[in-house]
Amino acid sequence: MALHNAGYWMTVYDRVCRGEGQAREDLCPLLPLLTGLLGR
Numbered sequence: 001m002a003l004h005n006a007g008y009w010m011t012v013y014d015r016v017c018r019g020e021g022q023a024r025e026d027l028c029p030l031l032p033l034l035t036g037l038l039g040r
Contacts, residue, residue, distance in 0.1 A: 009030065
C-alpha cells in the first residue's frame with residue numbers, strides 16, 4: 001500500500017462512508033501525513 005495511491009484511498013473513503021469498521025483502521029497510516037499537512 002502506498003500513501004500516494006489515490007485510488008486506494010478513495011476506496012477506503014467509500015468503505016468508511018458505508019460504515020465498515022475495518023476501513024477506519026485502514027485510514028490510520030494516513031493520519032501522520034494529514035496532520036503534517038495541516039500543521040503547515
